Amino acid sequence: MEKKKINPVATAFGALGRDLKELGLTFAEGDWKTRLSAVIFGFGPLMRGQIAKGLAFLSCEIGFILYMVFVGWKYLSKFGTLGTVETTKSRRVTVYGDNSFLILLFGLLTIILIVFLILVWRMNMRENRDEELILRKGGHLPSNRKVLGSLLDSNFDKTLLALPVTGIFVFTVLPILFMICVAFTNYDKTHQAPTNLFTWVGLANFRELFSFGSTGFGKTFMAVLLWTLVWAFFATFLDYFLGMAVAILINRKGIKFKKLWRTILVITIAVPQFVSLLYVYKMFANDGLVNGYLLKWGLIKSAIPFWTDPMLARITIIVVNIWIGIPYMMLIATGLLMNIPEELYESARIDGATPLQMFRSITLPYMLFVTGPFLLTQFTGNLNNFNVIYLLTKGQPQSMKLAGNAGQTDLLVTWLYKMTVNDTNYKMAAVIGIMVFVVTAVISLIVYNMLPSVRDEGGFQ
Amino acid sequence: MVEKKTASMKRKRAIGNAVTYLVLILMSVIWLFPFFGLIMQSFRSYDKAVEYGGMVDYIIPKHFSLDNYKFLFSGETNFLLWYRNTLIIAVCVAILQTIVILCVSYALSRMRFKGRTFLMRFWLVLGMFPGFLTMICLYFLLKQFGLTQAGAVPGLILISVASSGMGYYVCKGYFDTIPASLDEAARIDGASRARIFFVMTIPLSKPIVIYTALVAFMAPWCDYVFASYVAFGYDKSYNVAVALQRWIWTNDYQGYFTRFCAGGILIAIPVTILFMFLQKYYVEGVTGGAVKG
Numbered sequence: 047m048e049k050k051k052i053n054p055v056a057t058a059f060g061a062l063g064r065d066l067k068e069l070g071l072t073f074a075e076g077d078w079k080t081r082l083s084a085v086i087f088g089f090g091p092l093m094r095g096q097i098a099k100g101l102a103f104l105s106c107e108i109g110f111i112l113y114m115v116f117v118g119w120k121y122l123s124k125f126g127t128l129g130t131v132e133t134t135k136s137r138r139v140t141v142y143g144d145n146s147f148l149i150l151l152f153g154l155l156t157i158i159l160i161v162f163l164i165l166v167w168r169m170n171m172r173e174n175r176d177e178e179l180i181l182r183k184g185g186h187l188p189s190n191r192k193v194l195g196s197l198l199d200s201n202f203d204k205t206l207l208a209l210p211v212t213g214i215f216v217f218t219v220l221p222i223l224f225m226i227c228v229a230f231t232n233y234d235k236t237h238q239a240p241t242n243l244f245t246w247v248g249l250a251n252f253r254e255l256f257s258f259g260s261t262g263f264g265k266t267f268m269a270v271l272l273w274t275l276v277w278a279f280f281a282t283f284l285d286y287f288l289g290m291a292v293a294i295l296i297n298r299k300g301i302k303f304k305k306l307w308r309t310i311l312v313i314t315i316a317v318p319q320f321v322s323l324l325y326v327y328k329m330f331a332n333d334g335l336v337n338g339y340l341l342k343w344g345l346i347k348s349a350i351p352f353w354t355d356p357m358l359a360r361i362t363i364i365v366v367n368i369w370i371g372i373p374y375m376m377l378i379a380t381g382l383l384m385n386i387p388e389e390l391y392e393s394a395r396i397d398g399a400t401p402l403q404m405f406r407s408i409t410l411p412y413m414l415f416v417t418g419p420f421l422l423t424q425f426t427g428n429l430n431n432f433n434v435i436y437l438l439t440k441g442q443p444q445s446m447k448l449a450g451n452a453g454q455t456d457l458l459v460t461w462l463y464k465m466t467v468n469d470t471n472y473k474m475a476a477v478i479g480i481m482v483f484v485v486t487a488v489i490s491l492i493v494y495n496m497l498p499s500v501r502d503e504g505g506f507q
Numbered sequence: 508m509v510e511k512k513t514a515s516m517k518r519k520r521a522i523g524n525a526v527t528y529l530v531l532i533l534m535s536v537i538w539l540f541p542f543f544g545l546i547m548q549s550f551r552s553y554d555k556a557v558e559y560g561g562m563v564d565y566i567i568p569k570h571f572s573l574d575n576y577k578f579l580f581s582g583e584t585n586f587l588l589w590y591r592n593t594l595i596i597a598v599c600v601a602i603l604q605t606i607v608i609l610c611v612s613y614a615l616s617r618m619r620f621k622g623r624t625f626l627m628r629f630w631l632v633l634g635m636f637p638g639f640l641t642m643i644c645l646y647f648l649l650k651q652f653g654l655t656q657a658g659a660v661p662g663l664i665l666i667s668v669a670s671s672g673m674g675y676y677v678c679k680g681y682f683d684t685i686p687a688s689l690d691e692a693a694r695i696d697g698a699s700r701a702r703i704f705f706v707m708t709i710p711l712s713k714p715i716v717i718y719t720a721l722v723a724f725m726a727p728w729c730d731y732v733f734a735s736y737v738a739f740g741y742d743k744s745y746n747v748a749v750a751l752q753r754w755i756w757t758n759d760y761q762g763y764f765t766r767f768c769a770g771g772i773l774i775a776i777p778v779t780i781l782f783m784f785l786q787k788y789y790v791e792g793v794t795g796g797a798v799k800g
Contacts, residue, residue: 209610
């Protein structure tokens with residue numbers, strides 16, 4: 047099982063070297079059509095009758111030039127400063143200056159498009175080379191109809207992925223890159239585009255996040271991060287084990303109406319969370335049903351502060367989350383438990399094992415093995431579980447000890463949300479977002495390499 | 508001796524079953540109680556002459572009334588409009604998102620092309636960024652196309668569908684279990700990839716198509732974050748989650764709590780019924796997804 051060690055850097059440079067060599071050959075051995083293609087994209091294919099491919103390359107180039115002339119250059123040239131001309135008011139007329147937001151966004155887009163154009167250029171040169179090689183061997187180039195037809199056959203992946211990849215690029219990749227850049231600027235309440243400019247500030251925001259002075263974000267960040275991790279841990283593992291336990295209970299021999307029990311529990315998945323969670327929030331409120339009945343029955347003297355006491359609020363959130371999480375895990379566990387061969391239990395029973403022993407040495411190892419990756423995704427999902435926290439407490443109770451308007455039950459994501467919406471503190475929101483990414487990525491990497499199903503495929507036999 | 512042993516085992520089992528039933532009944536009560544409360548309180552009038560519409564310490568209303576439901580349908584609020592908005596978003600997202608996910612899953616499962624593993628890794632890393640991080644940027648992008656405030660409904664559909672390609676895991680996992688030899692046989696018979704996809708793969712994947720559509724349909728009913736941000740301040744573009752959330756956070760004496768309950772019931776019933784009908788497919792989807800990770 048000794049794996050050959052591969053050095054990714056060396057491989058990348060090797061590939062680059064081969065590519066450059068091929069590019070050199072394209073020029074050295076190519077005819078004038080190929081060489082002219084380096085300037086006019088798709089010229090070679092067009093001259094050789096490959097209208098479809100040629101036009102595609104040519105339109106890329108024309109589109110890029112038009113974009114650069116009318117939009118791209120204007121913004122890219124100011125990318126280094128994010129604008130210098132302030133918006134001013136003279137005689138009641140607003141004279142708009144630079145808009146830092148647009149400069150940052152379109153500057154980024156332009157940089158990406160330039161990289162993209164270089165890739166297209168390379169494809170264009172390779173196409174020329176391939177065509178020349180085929181012609182030199184005396185072969186025939188495929189007809190235009192065939193080229194287009196391949197989009198439904200051998201190149202069907204390009205047709206299928208074109209729209210989704212574009213959508214993800216515009217609505218996920220570009221915004222994420224934009225926000226990563228914002229983390230290195232001073233874009234906040236007092237630097238709102240388009241009225242005010244904002245500019246690059248280097249690592250200042252990260253320094254603020256880790257400054258533990260009286261005004262710094264350091265303490266708050268640590269407190270919120272700690273609660274986020276504690277929450278994710280309990281939300282994941284409590285649900286996991288309790289859900290499994292319920293599945294085992296319902297699966298027991300001799301229990302009737304199995305389907306009914308499952309259906310009753312599954313109702314929390316079916317009902318939209320904002321209805322059920324908001325109702326539960328009201329139920330546990332100081333003047334809610336639970337406190338109301340407890341007071342009426344004389345069990346307590348004053349209302350239990352389920353949501354206003356920090357510690358109690360956290361516990362309540364975790365308990366309510368069990369209510370939502372158990373059914374989900376139960377569904378998964380029910381299916382998986384049936385896969386465990388019955389003979390294993392039979393032989394264990396003959397050896398005189400107690401149910402607990404059987405659970406510990408048969409059921410649990412199997413479940414952990416099979417659901418390892420699932421547990422990991424559950425954990426990272428819970429790190430970012432916005433709905434449960436926000437619908438139940440909105441991150442409250444508020445605390446004077448915490449900076450940036452964070453509440454005692456805020457997760458990193460709900461804190462990020464509040465900063466964006468309530469405080470318009472975009473720079474710190476961006477920094478927090480990056481930290482969430484770092485935490486998620488680090489945990490995923492560490493746990494993923496520890497998973498038994500990854501280390502040892504097919505280990506459970 | 509043997510008989511005695513089985514008798515004691517039998518008794519043990521009977522006790523165990525009794526305890527199990529007790530636990531299950533107790534759990535059922537806990538699980539159903541909030542919904543019971545929700546239904547009961549939706550029948551409590553908000554009219555001060557009849558009963559109090561805020562928080563009370565009893566569950567069964569003293570006078571059953573349909574005031575809350577009448578209020579919702581009366582046109583005093585835009586409830587029907589919010590409902591329609593959400594329904595439109597949910598149906599469109601369910602259809603379009605399913606198409607996108609099917610396309611991506613087929614390409615990643617069946618075709619081997621340059622950059623395939625890179626694409627999958629790249630999307631995996633992208634998924635580790637929190638979704639709300641990009642909110643302000645998305646808002647700006649939508650605003651450029653006039654898809655905020657008054658145009659929030661198509662705007663929300665657009666952002667839900669645009670990035671949905673990254674959620675291909677469960678569906679691709681299912682496609683991977685369809686034998687590749689079927690594809691090869693069809694290709695030998697001269698069918699193109701596109702034909703195989705439409706005529707063979709999709710009909711074979713009915714459970715996963717339903718699962719994908721169901722999950723996509725249910726999400727918009729809970730969408731608060733983007734919906735409130737994109738429709739900011741424009742009442743007519745709200746979805747139910749944003750609109751009813753406002754009612755819960757009003758002052759208690761205004762009596763919007765029971766109206767929230769009634770609205771919640773009207774939203775929960777159709778969604779719940781749909782879910783219960785398609786439960787089988789849902790279970791298949793989540794179980795398959797969990798095992799493959």
